[in-house]
Amino acid sequence: SYELTQPSSVSVSPGQTARITCSGDIVAKKYVRWFQQKPGQAPVVVIYKDSERPSGIPERFSGSISGTTVTLTISGAQVEDESDYYCYSAADNRGVFGGGTKLTVL
Amino acid sequence: EVQLVESGGGLVKPGGSLRLSCAASGFTFSSYSMNWVRQAPGAGLEWVSSISSVSTYINYADSVKGRFTISRDNAKNSLYLQLNSLRADDTAVYYCARDISDLDYWGQGTLVTVSS
Numbered sequence: 333s334y335e336l337t338q339p340s341s342v343s344v345s346p347g348q349t350a351r352i353t354c355s356g357d358i359v360a361k362k363y364v365r366w367f368q369q370k371p372g373q374a375p376v377v378v379i380y381k382d383s384e385r386p387s388g389i390p391e392r393f394s395g396s397i398s399g400t401t402v403t404l405t406i407s408g409a410q411v412e413d414e415s416d417y418y419c420y421s422a423a424d425n426r427g428v429f430g431g432g433t434k435l436t437v438l
Numbered sequence: 439e440v441q442l443v444e445s446g447g448g449l450v451k452p453g454g455s456l457r458l459s460c461a462a463s464g465f466t467f468s469s470y471s472m473n474w475v476r477q478a479p480g481a482g483l484e485w486v487s488s489i490s491s492v493s494t495y496i497n498y499a500d501s502v503k504g505r506f507t508i509s510r511d512n513a514k515n516s517l518y519l520q521l522n523s524l525r526a527d528d529t530a531v532y533y534c535a536r537d538i539s540d541l542d543y544w545g546q547g548t549l550v551t552v553s554s
Binding site for chain 1: 540
């Protein structure tokens with residue numbers, strides 16, 4: 333079965349660029365999407381198909397891919413971006429999440 | 439507007455059973471695969487199970503295989519998860535989500551607590 337590996341935490345000051353990585357063999361084969369989850373809420377997609385941004389998501393959110401690693405970049409992170417972030421992919425009708433990254437902006 | 443509403447969670451003893459439901463509206467339910475995803479307290483998201491649009495393909499995470507059963511009723515726009523032989527580590531909020539590749543819409547979740 334596939335696995336996705338994320339750092340457990342990332343910390344930046346407001347206005348700095350935050351980068352969260354997600355690595356795994358499935359990244360080179362299938363699209364990855366990124367979810368933002370705030371406490372007590374369902375996850376919300378912020379990036380899909382590795383680098384596409386849904387409507388309504390701020391332009392400071394972007395995604396990129398290199399080999400078996402995708403990266404979520406938040407350029408000029410805001411305090412309101414402080415959340416848990418999860419990468420996700422699926423193959424053969426089986427889904428897999430990364431372990432999640434707690435982003436702290438302070 | 440797409441809506442997914444889970445129900446059926448609650449407190450159950452170890453070894454017990456529970457049936458979760460997810461009522462879907464606002465889209466053609468029979469055209470989409472559906473999924474269950476769970477999140478234990480303070481932990482990350484875990485994909486649990488998926489079922490294809492007409493139930494042809496069904497898959498489970500290794501952690502629940504043989505204990506949980508996913509099903510759907512396209513006539514009732516409903517998704518189900520039968521939870522048997524429950525253990526303490528099954529305690530989690532259970533979400534239903536649309537489409538295995540996208541998980542583009544989620545419900546608000548239903549809490550399952552396994553405790554004696």
